[in-house]
Amino acid sequence: MSFIDSLNEVQKEAVVNTEGPVMIIAGAGSGKTRVLTYRIAHLMGKGVDPFNILSLTFTNKAAREMRDRIEKVVGTDARNLWMGTFHSVFARILRSEADKLGYPSNFTIYDSEDTKSLIRQILKENNLDDKTYKPSMVYSRISAAKNRLISWKEYINSPIIQAEDAENMRPELGRLYKLYSERCFKSGAMDFDDLLYNTSLLFKNHTDVLNKYQNRFKYVMVDEFQDTNLCQYYITKKLAAQNRNICVVGDDAQSIYAFRGADIQNILNFEKDYPELKVFKLEQNYRSTKVIVSAANDVISKNKAQLKKDVWTANDDGNLIELLKANSDNEEGKLVASSIFEGKMSFQLRNKDIAVLYRTNSQSRSIEEALRRMNIKYRIVGGMSFYQRKEIKDLIAYLRFTINHQDEEAFRRIINYPKRGIGDSSVAKILVHADEQGAPIWDILCNIQAVMPGRAAVPIEDFTNVIKAFKITVDNKDAFDSVTEIAKGSGILKELYEDKTVEGLSRYENVQALLNAVKEFVDTPDREDKTLGAFLQEISLLTDADNEKDKDDDKVTLMTIHSSKGLEFKHVYVVGLEEDLFPSQMMLSSREDLEEERRLFYVAVTRAEKHLTFSYATSRYRFGRLKSCEPSRFLTEFDPRYLKLSKKMLEPETPEPVSYVRTNTTTAKNLIQPQPKPKTSYVAPADFKPSDTSVLQQGMKVEHPKFGFGLVKKMDVSGNDRKATIEFDGLGEKTLILSFAKLRIHEQ
DNA sequence: GCAGACTCACTTTTT
DNA sequence: GTGAGTCTGC
Numbered sequence: 159m160s161f162i163d164s165l166n167e168v169q170k171e172a173v174v175n176t177e178g179p180v181m182i183i184a185g186a187g188s189g190k191t192r193v194l195t196y197r198i199a200h201l202m203g204k205g206v207d208p209f210n211i212l213s214l215t216f217t218n219k220a221a222r223e224m225r226d227r228i229e230k231v232v233g234t235d236a237r238n239l240w241m242g243t244f245h246s247v248f249a250r251i252l253r254s255e256a257d258k259l260g261y262p263s264n265f266t267i268y269d270s271e272d273t274k275s276l277i278r279q280i281l282k283e284n285n286l287d288d289k290t291y292k293p294s295m296v297y298s299r300i301s302a303a304k305n306r307l308i309s310w311k312e313y314i315n316s317p318i319i320q321a322e323d324a325e326n327m328r329p330e331l332g333r334l335y336k337l338y339s340e341r342c343f344k345s346g347a348m349d350f351d352d353l354l355y356n357t358s359l360l361f362k363n364h365t366d367v368l369n370k371y372q373n374r375f376k377y378v379m380v381d382e383f384q385d386t387n388l389c390q391y392y393i394t395k396k397l398a399a400q401n402r403n404i405c406v407v408g409d410d411a412q413s414i415y416a417f418r419g420a421d422i423q424n425i426l427n428f429e430k431d432y433p434e435l436k437v438f439k440l441e442q443n444y445r446s447t448k449v450i451v452s453a454a455n456d457v458i459s460k461n462k463a464q465l466k467k468d469v470w471t472a473n474d475d476g477n478l479i480e481l482l483k484a485n486s487d488n489e490e491g492k493l494v495a496s497s498i499f500e501g502k503m504s505f506q507l508r509n510k511d512i513a514v515l516y517r518t519n520s521q522s523r524s525i526e527e528a529l530r531r532m533n534i535k536y537r538i539v540g541g542m543s544f545y546q547r548k549e550i551k552d553l554i555a556y557l558r559f560t561i562n563h564q565d566e567e568a569f570r571r572i573i574n575y576p577k578r579g580i581g582d583s584s585v586a587k588i589l590v591h592a593d594e595q596g597a598p599i600w601d602i603l604c605n606i607q608a609v610m611p612g613r614a615a616v617p618i619e620d621f622t623n624v625i626k627a628f629k630i631t632v633d634n635k636d637a638f639d640s641v642t643e644i645a646k647g648s649g650i651l652k653e654l655y656e657d658k659t660v661e662g663l664s665r666y667e668n669v670q671a672l673l674n675a676v677k678e679f680v681d682t683p684d685r686e687d688k689t690l691g692a693f694l695q696e697i698s699l700l701t702d703a704d705n706e707k708d709k710d711d712d713k714v715t716l717m718t719i720h721s722s723k724g725l726e727f728k729h730v731y732v733v734g735l736e737e738d739l740f741p742s743q744m745m746l747s748s749r750e751d752l753e754e755e756r757r758l759f760y761v762a763v764t765r766a767e768k769h770l771t772f773s774y775a776t777s778r779y780r781f782g783r784l785k786s787c788e789p790s791r792f793l794t795e796f797d798p799r800y801l802k803l804s805k806k807m808l809e810p811e812t813p814e815p816v817s818y819v820r821t822n823t824t825t826a827k828n829l830i831q832p833q834p835k836p837k838t839s840y841v842a843p844a845d846f847k848p849s850d851t852s853v854l855q856q857g858m859k860v861e862h863p864k865f866g867f868g869l870v871k872k873m874d875v876s877g878n879d880r881k882a883t884i885e886f887d888g889l890g891e892k893t894l895i896l897s898f899a900k901l902r903i904h905e906q
Numbered sequence: 907g908c909a910g911a912c913t914c915a916c917t918t919t920t921t
Numbered sequence: 922g923t924g925a926g927t928c929t930g931c
Contacts, residue, residue, distance in 0.1 A: 216921075245921050270920090278926090292915095350921050417919065520917055523922095540920085548924095574907095581907045699921065720919045742918055758919080779922090780917080912928070 161196055161231060165189075172438040173197045176204070176377070179398075179432035180405040181425075185469040186454070186764035187445025187726065190407060194381060195224065197405070198239065199231040201377060208238040212375040214394065215243055216382045216415075218700060220724055224381070237684075240375065244390050245350060246699050248357040251371065252348070253695070258364050259356055264691055266347040266558050267698040271546070272567040273297055273349045279570075280337050286330060300335050304355040305387040305419030310336040344598070346564040354389045361396045372400040382723075383408030383428075387419035395431065404432070410465050411458050414720060414758045416751065422463060439467050443764075445726050447476020449800050450770050454763040456796035461753045478802035481793070482773035486784075487521070487734075490775040491528030494731050497771060498714060499532055501729055505769065509535055511728035513715040515762050517740040521733065522716050529714065539717035545697055549654060549665040550672055554694070556648045557641065560628040561691055563600035576649040579617045584610065588618075624648070637693040638673075638680045645669060719762045730766035732759075735774040736787035759792045 162170055169189060172182045173196045184190035194213075202208055215221045221242045228236040240247060249267065256263040268276070274293040281288050281296075303313050313319055314332040323331045342348065348356060361368040378398045380386065383406035386394070398404035406428060413422045429435050443451050451471045458464070482497065484490035498512055514525050514536075522538055529536045544550060552575060559568040566589075574580045591609050592599045603622045606615045624647060632640045645651045654666040679696070680688045715727070734740055741755035763770065772793065777786045793801075858870045869885050 218921085243921065294916095353921085414919075418921080518918055577908080579907070583907090718919060744918060908931085910929090913926085915925095916923090 161199065165193070165196065166442060168438055168440055168442075169193050169196075172440065173200050175436055175438075176201055176405075177403060179402055179435045181383075181428050181435055181437045182405065182407040182440065183437065183465055183467060184407055184409050184440045185443060185467060186409065186412065186760070187443040187471075188440035188469070189444055190381075190409075190440065191224065191227065191724075193440065194379065194407060195227045195231060198228055198236075198379070202232050202235060206377065208235055209240070210374060210376040211379070212240040212247070212377070212397070213242075213379040214247060214381065215241075216385055217724075218243055218246070220381060221246075223724075243699065244386075244393075245353050248353050248393070249695065249699065252353065252356055252360070255360055255364075255367055258367060259360060260343070261348070261356075262346045262562065262564070264346070264562050266345065266562045266565045266568065267353070267695075268342065268347045268349040268567060269546075269698065270297065270350070271551070272347075275570075276341060276345075276567055277334070277338060280334060280341065284330075284333075284337070286334075290328060291330065291334065296331065296334055296338075299331055300338060301349075301351045302419055303335060304351040305389050307355070307358060307389055307392060310339050341566070344564065345566040346562050347567070351389075354387075354393065358389050358393050358396075361393060368396060369400075371397060376401050377403045378405070380404070380406045381408075382412075384410050384413035384422060384425045385415040385418075385420040386424050387421055388424070389419075391421070391424045402432075410463075411461075411467075411757055412723065412761050412764075414723070414754060414761060416754050417745075426463070426465065441467055441469050443469050443471040443473075445767055446471060446764060447473050447768060449476045449478060450763060450766050453479060453770075453796040453800045454760055457756060457763070457792060458760045460795055461756055463753060477769055479800050480769075480771040480802050482771060483789075484773060484775040485777060487524040487775050487778040488527070490733060490773050490778075491524035491526075492531075494525060494733060494771075494773055495528035495532045495534060497731070498529070498534060498729075501769065505729070507728055509712045509714045512731070513717065513722065513725070513727040513729075513765065514731040514733060515717060515719045515722050515765065516732075516734050517719060517742060517758075518734075519718055521739075525716055525733065534714055535712065536714040536716055537711070539715060540721045544668070544671070545700060547665075547668055549650070549668055553641075553645055553648070553650055553669060553672060554697070556628070556644050556650070557690060557694055560625055560632055560640075560644065561694065563625070564598050566599060569599055572648070573621065576653040578621060578649075580621070584614055584618065632690045636680045636688040637690040638676045640690040641673060641676045641693075645673065719758050722765050723761055726765055726767055728767045729769040729771070730762070731771045731773065732762045733773045734778070735772050735790040735793055736778065737790050739778070739780070739787065740790055741792070756792065756795075 162173060165173065169192070172180070172193050176197065182190070182193065184193070198211060198213065201211060213224065215224065225236060225239070225241055228239065228241075242250075252259075252261070252265070253263050256265060274297055277293040277296050278288060281291055281293070303310075308316070308319075310332065313335050320329070320332065323329055342352065361371075375397050378394055378401075380394055385408070394404065394406075406425070408425050410422060410425050413420060413425070416422065429437070446454075448471055451469060451473075455469060480497070482490070482493045484493050494514060501507060501512070502509070516522065516525070519540060526536065526538070545554070552571060555568040555571040558565050559572060562568075570585065573585055587610060588599060588602050588606075591597075592602050595602075602609060603618060606618045606622070609615075628640070628644050628647060631643050635643075651666075651669060654662060654669060657663075657665065675697075676693060679685070679693050685692075715725075719732075738746075740759070741752055745751055745755055774789050774793075775787060777784055779785075856870050860868055860870060871885050
C-alpha cells in the first residue's frame with residue numbers, strides 16, 4: 159500500500175496496528191487526520207467491510223472532512239462507513255431502536271433553546287423563582303447529570319447530591335430533573351444529552367441490541383478523545399467490548415470542552431481500562447514554524463495535568479510573533495485590519511490564508527467593522543446559526559409539529575403564530591387539560607369542543623385541520639414539497655412577505671434560503687430518504703455547516719478558538735488577549751480552571767503555520783460598559799524573545815489620562831496625534847482617589863469625579879450589579895452601577 | 907386578545 | 922446593545 163510510505167515511522171505504526179486497543183496521542187499539527195484516514199484505508203485494504211467500521215467525531219466539520227479524505231484514498235466504498243458525530247450516529251441508532259425505550263421513532267430533537275423554554279415553563283407551572291432556578295443553570299445541572307450517567311432517580315436518591323443542592327439553596331433541582339425528563343418523554347423529544355444518555359440506557363438494558371451493534375462495529379475509532387464525557391466513553395467502551403478493536407485519538411493538551419462535561423481523565427486513565435493498550439505518540443509538528451511551536455510548548459508546559467510528550471518541528475524558525483496593542487476594542491479591529499492588509503502584501507497571502515480567533519463570539523463585531531471599512535472580505539463561522547433565527551425556528555416548529563404531534567415546544571411556538579386568535583388562556587387551558595388527563599396535547603386538540611365548547615374552539619379546530627392536511631402531504635411527498643406547502647399553508651410566508659421593513663425582508667429571504675436548502679437536500683444524488691423527517695433529523699444536529707457554501711471563497715475567517723480546532727491557517731491573529739477576557743473571568747471564578755483556558759490558548763497558537771499575531775486592547779466594552787483591561791497573563795508565559803513589538807507600539811504614545819467613562823473611541827491616528835477629548839468623556843482629577851464602595855450605604859455623602867457631590871438615596875441589587883441611587887447637587891438623581899462608577903465616600 | 911411600552915438579564919465555549 | 926419576557930391599557 160503505497161500511501162503508507164509517505165508517513166514517518168510512528169505514523170506508520172499507528173496506521174498498521176489495527177488489532178486490539180490503541181491510543182494515539184497526536185500533538186497539534188502532527189498529521190492526525192492523515193493517520194486516521196490511512197488507518198481506515200488500511201483496514202479496508204485488508205478486506206474489512208466498511209460497514210463494520212465506526213468512526214466517531216465531535217463536529218460535523220470533522221466528520222465531513224474525514225469522509226472526503228477517505229473517499230479520495232479508497233473511492234466510493236467510503237460511503238458505507240459509519241462515520242459521524244457522536245450525536246448523529248447515536249440519533250440514527252436511537253431512531254431505529256426507539257420503541258425499546260418507549261419513544262416514537264420520529265422523536266424530535268430539542269436544541270438548547272427548546273430545552274430552556276421548557277424548563278422555564280416547568281418553573282412557572284411549579285411556582286419556582288426563575289432567579290434562584292435560572293433556566294440555564296438548571297439545564298447545565300441536568301446536562302451534567304446525564305453526562306455522568308446519573309438518572310433523575312439516582313439524582314434524587316443520592317444523599318451527596320441532595321446535600322450539595324440543599325447547601326446551595328436549590329433543593330428542587332432533583333424534582334426539576336424528573337419533571338423535565340417526563341415532559342420530554344411525553345413530548346416525544348430528546349435533547350442533545352438524551353441522544354447520548356438514552357443510547358447508554360439502550361445498551362445497558364437491552365443486551366440483544368448491544369450485541370447487534372457490537373457485531374456490526376468490529377472496529378471503533380474515536381477522534382478528539384480528550385473531549386469525550388463519561389457517557390460517551392461508556393458507550394464506546396460497551397460497543398468495543400467484544401472485539402476490543404478500539405482506537406482513540408486525541409491530544410490532552412487540546413482538551414477544551416470540560417464545560418460540556420468532557421473529562422480529561424478519560425484520556426489520562428485510558429491505559430487502566432486496557433492493560434494491553436498500545437500507545438503511539440505523534441510528536442513531530444508539520445504545521446508550524448519553530449517560533450510558534452516553541453511558544454506553544456512554553457505556555458502549555460505551565461499546566462500540571464498532562465501526558466508527557468515532546469512536540470518538535472523540523473520547520474524553519476519563521477517570523478517572530480507580533481504583538482499589537484490598542485486603546486480600545488474598535489482600535490484593535492483597525493490595527494488587525496490594517497495588519498492584515500499589509501501582511502497580504504508583504505507575505506503574498508490570500509484572504510483565506512488568514513484567520514482571526516477570539517475567545518467569545520461577541521468580539522467579532524469590532525473586527526468585522528474594521529474589515530468592512532477596509533474592504534477586506536471575511537466570513538464568520540459560528541455565532542448565531544442560520545437555524546437559530548426566529549423565522550427559521552418558527553417554520554421548523556411547524557415541520558416538527560406536523561411530524562410529531564406530541565412536540566409541546568413546537569406546539570407552543572406555533573399555536574398562535576401567525577396570529578389566529580388563540581390567546582394565552584386558551585393555550586393554558588389545553589396544556590392544563592393535557593396534564594390533568596395525562597393525555598397527549600394532540601388528543602385534546604382533536605376533541606377541543608369537550609374542553610372549551612363554543613366560539614373559542616373554532617380557531618383551534620382550524621389549526622388542527624391545517625396540521626392534519628400538512629401531515630397528509632408529508633406522508634406522501636418529499637421534503638421540498640412538504641416544506642413549501644407548510645411555509646405557505648401556515649401563513650408564515652405571507653406574514654413575512656407583508657413585512658416590508660428591512661428586517662422583514664431579510665426574514666423572508668431567510669425562509670427562501672431554507673427552501674433552497676431543502677431543495678438541495680432532496681436533489682442530492684444517492685440520497686435514499688428524501689422525506690421531511692430525514693431533513694429535520696439532519697438539520698437538528700447541524701450548527702456550523704451553514705457556511706459550507708462560501709468555504710472556497712477568498713475570505714478572511716473569523717471565529718472563536720473553540721470552532722478553530724482542527725483547522726490551520728498561514729497567518730493567525732489571536733485577539734482580545736486581556737486578563738478576565740482570555741483567560742475568561744467566568745471560567746476562572748466559576749470553575750477555577752486556568753488550565754483549560756491555557757489549553758485553549760494553546761489551540762489558538764497552534765492553528766498558525768507561518769505567522770502569528772497577538773493583540774489586546776487597554777480598554778474594551780463589555781456588558782455594555784467600558785472597562786479598562788490588563789494584558790493577558792498568557793503573554794508572559796512564553797520566552798519574550800519570540801515576541802516582536804509592533805511598529806505602532808514603538809511610536810511615542812499619547813499619555814492618556816485615566817478616564818472612567820468614554821462613549822467615544824479613538825482612531826488609530828489618535829495613537830500618534832493627541833486629539834481633543836471627545837465631548838462625552840470626562841477625566842477624573844489627578845488627585846481623585848475612589849473609595850471602596852462595598853461599604854456604601856444609604857445616607858452617605860459621596861463625590862463623583864464628574865457629577866460632584868451627592869447623597870446616597872437608595873441601594874439595591876439587580877442581577878449581579880450593585881446599584882446606588884444618588885442625588886447629586888444641582889443634577890438630580892442618578893443610578894450608578896457600583897462596579898463601574900468611581901466614587902469617593904466623604905462622610906456618613 | 908392584542909399592541910406597544912417596559913424591564914431585565916445577558917454576553918464562554920458546542921452537539 | 923439586544924432580545925425575550927412581562928405589564929398595561931385598549
